[in-house]
Amino acid sequence: MKNFDALVVGGGIIGCTLACELRKAGLRVAVVERSEPGTEASIAAAGMLAPHAGPQKRTPFFAVLRRALALYPDFIAEVEEAAGIPTEFKKNGLFYLAFSPEDEAVLAEKLELQLASGIRAEWVLGEEIRRRDPAIGPELRKGIYFPEDCQVDNILLMKAVIQWSRRLGVEWITAAPATEIWLEGERVRGLVSGRERWESPVVINAAGSWANFDRSLPFEIPVKPSRGQILVLQSSDRVPVFKHMLYTRKIYTVSRDDGRLIVGSTVESVGFNKEVTVKGLHKFLRGLLEINPEFLSLPFRECWAGLRPRSKDGLPILGKSPVEGLYLAAGHFRNGILLAPLTARVLTALILNRPPEVDLSPFAWGRFQTREKKISQ
Ligand SMILES: Cc1cc2nc3c(=O)[nH]c(=O)nc-3n(C[C@H](O)[C@H](O)[C@H](O)COP(=O)(O)OP(=O)(O)OC[C@H]3O[C@@H](n4cnc5c(N)ncnc54)[C@H](O)[C@@H]3O)c2cc1C
Numbered sequence: 001m002k003n004f005d006a007l008v009v010g011g012g013i014i015g016c017t018l019a020c021e022l023r024k025a026g027l028r029v030a031v032v033e034r035s036e037p038g039t040e041a042s043i044a045a046a047g048m049l050a051p052h053a054g055p056q057k058r059t060p061f062f063a064v065l066r067r068a069l070a071l072y073p074d075f076i077a078e079v080e081e082a083a084g085i086p087t088e089f090k091k092n093g094l095f096y097l098a099f100s101p102e103d104e105a106v107l108a109e110k111l112e113l114q115l116a117s118g119i120r121a122e123w124v125l126g127e128e129i130r131r132r133d134p135a136i137g138p139e140l141r142k143g144i145y146f147p148e149d150c151q152v153d154n155i156l157l158m159k160a161v162i163q164w165s166r167r168l169g170v171e172w173i174t175a176a177p178a179t180e181i182w183l184e185g186e187r188v189r190g191l192v193s194g195r196e197r198w199e200s201p202v203v204i205n206a207a208g209s210w211a212n213f214d215r216s217l218p219f220e221i222p223v224k225p226s227r228g229q230i231l232v233l234q235s236s237d238r239v240p241v242f243k244h245m246l247y248t249r250k251i252y253t254v255s256r257d258d259g260r261l262i263v264g265s266t267v268e269s270v271g272f273n274k275e276v277t278v279k280g281l282h283k284f285l286r287g288l289l290e291i292n293p294e295f296l297s298l299p300f301r302e303c304w305a306g307l308r309p310r311s312k313d314g315l316p317i318l319g320k321s322p323v324e325g326l327y328l329a330a331g332h333f334r335n336g337i338l339l340a341p342l343t344a345r346v347l348t349a350l351i352l353n354r355p356p357e358v359d360l361s362p363f364a365w366g367r368f369q370t371r372e373k374k375i376s377q
Helices: 013-024 061-083 100-118 126-132 154-168 278-291 292-295 334-352 366-376
Strands: 006-009 031-032 094-098 121-126 142-146 172-174 179-185 187-193 196-199 202-203 223-234 246-247 252-255 260-264 298-309 317-319 326-330
Touching: 006 013, 006 187, 013 031, 013 154, 013 326, 013 334, 061 154, 061 172, 061 292, 061 334, 094 100, 121 126, 121 334, 142 246, 154 334, 187 202, 223 278, 260 278, 278 292, 298 334
Parallel strands: 006 031, 006 202, 031 172, 094 246, 202 326
Antiparallel strands: 094 142, 121 142, 179 187, 187 196, 223 260, 223 298, 246 252, 252 260, 317 326
């Protein structure tokens, strides 16, 4: 039987980045992946690294998202250099667009909160936005500009991180669905996949929407799938459609260097169902029509749906579990690409008994238990 210093369950962006960080710290690490690495939510995402336009304000989570974004340039430089794969990371900023007086009123409220939270953001007139991003149609009234938000091609990033992990010497055990966390008394002894088992004093559950795979554990990991659909169009001249990421009240768009236009997304609780629906596509087309009706004549390229891992309160679950040696890196919901490098660093610190760089108490598994106890009191 093989043994390791740490076993990571799940080869998405979270598990893979964490495995690299642990390996860099000198641990013998394996990732146990039920199929192939990087085939689920991490390649279904849009790749926005955009905490500022979102709904979070002065919360501990917002501070964590900002910290995660601050780590990104160095993270990308390290991964690209080690893997030799460019990831289209760019700090191009995001425009939140208003096409009607109602949009303007909603955005004005948003901007007030954002400015109060110290976010860099400003109103820009429609004409000026169209000068900077000429493919937006003439119906635009105005928009808010968030200059600090970034984007990455998460499919390329996933490829690069897998390559990086191989170069670092992370071991991959693929086509191996973990079926059980191997416990001995009160602590972890390793991992079981059908008839196979591997020994390790540390196991990290990074299985995304499937984090609750071992129902025999003495506690529950409250993570469920949240479906997100994506439509991809292709510009005929194969150059980026927009220079910036765009948000409207209906959709968002992210442009790739080869002219693909990523349009998203939906947030749906439909279990482990990854179908793309006409309703989803209808929403995207309505949103595109608003930005510029001419986009409806762009060639269709593909569409897909992925499952975001969503915890009971929408925040990630990071840190120790009630079982000694078993750690959780789950529930990253809408921000897993953004949070991957920070998650890797804080989990590695915890595992090595060092203080993590951010306060993890708002993300501790125990918060659910406390809440339930409070309710029953
Ligand atoms: C449409 C959409 C748009 C998104 N846009 C963004 C965005 O713009 N920015 C952003 O930051 N985030 C975004 N996200 C969220 C982001 O994709 C996720 O938060 C992130 O990918 C979660 O990573 P993960 O590694 O936890 O999960 P996953 O990528 O799902 O990986 C989990 C892995 O675990 C494996 N696994 C499961 N069960 C087992 C088992 N029993 N044994 C072994 N392996 C197992 C799976 O096969 C999979 O490879 C988006 C998501 C979607 C769906």
